[in-house]
Amino acid sequence: MTVIVNWEQVEKLLQIQCTRDEIASVMNMDSKTLVKHIKDEKDLTFEEYKNLHSGLGKANLRKQQMAAAEKGNTGMLIWLGKQYLGQAEKSEIAISDQKSDGLIELEEYGKTWTDEHGQD
16 A cells, blocks of 8 residues: 655644654554655655754744733743743742741741741
């Protein structure tokens, strides 16, 4: 039985970051068969072929993320800031004076914690 690979469909699936097994399933073939066809017809490994075609999907996703951030999506602004600007949430812990019973209180984000109970 001759298998004809729809390369345009394979490339679209790679653009949306589908895995080798997912693509093979959509194409109704075993993943080893898909790998063999890529090697025989494209003279590439699956990873090489994937790298050629997955970039457009990643770029489109990045474009949509930036557009969401530009529209004021706070979560996206925070996430992109962490990814590309090295921003991080700070967790500051201050040790206050030792209490008369010998316990040390820790203050984090305005909450008081004791080293004995782990909570207020």
